[in-house]
Amino acid sequence: MALRDPQAGPGSGRSAADRVLALLGAFDDAHRSLTLTALARRAGLPLATAHRFAGKLTEWGALERRADGRYEIGLRLWEIAVLARRGVGLRQAALPFMEDLYEATHENVQLAVRDGLETVYIELISGRSAVGVRTRVGARWPLHATGVGLALLAYAPPSVVAQVCAAPLRRFTERTIGDPALLRSVLADVRTSGVAVSERQITMDAVSVAAPVRGPDGRAVAALSVVVPVSEGRAALLAPAVRVAAQGISRSLPLL
Secondary structure (H helix, E strand, O other): OOOEOOOOOOOOOOEHHHHHHHHHHOOEOOEOEEOHHHHHHHHOOOHHHHHHHHHHHHHHOOEEEOOOOOEEEOHHHHHHHOOOHHHHHHHHHHHHHHHHHHHHHOOEEEEEEEEOOEEEEEEEEOOOOOOOOOOOOOOEEEOOOOHHHHHHHHOOOHHHHHHHHHOOOOOOOOOOOOOHHHHHHHHHHHHHHOOEEEEOOOOOOEEEEEEEEEOOOOOEEEEEEEEEEOOOOHHHHHHHHHHHHHHHHHHHOOOO
């Protein structure tokens, strides 16, 4: 039975858990701090309800209230999040190989996992002179457009591929894959070569070379990529190094 807010009005239909999740879900990369009014609006809650629940979340540490009254995500959520096996275990196993790949390229090195129909970045190493990227740790991107996303999607269950192909494929540049038939062809190539290449799909100046990271049971549990400036033939040169690094992570992984 769902936990109900004891102060909710009749017919409100939202449990206390729903309201808490709505408040936490109001924050995103573009809204890292919110006034109480903005928090209530984005959560779809009455101002008094938002104030009451935000106070409880602040007491617990899930939210923090700044001196100017704005709310931010609190460190307590980070403490909980690092307990996720798909986060910490993967990062610990991957970081030595990511650092080696960074030292060899001095470009962006990224580690991501699949969550439903999206890619979630869980680690990133970037240098000052590396090509600019639009990703950050915790960021979510569609599976069809990024190197890590293509690597994950190529080895995802057929039902996941079918869902991605059935939905509109969001375009970021003129080079972003927008045709389901082309996407299926690209995924077949990834499975053949073991490497995914996403060229100019997110920005017109970058190419991502990615490879799957496999768990002890052979499933693709993550993907590793290096993102470099677009240059003739560079993706082919980087592919062996990315593939070897991903295989190294795979051999180091605990059972997830």
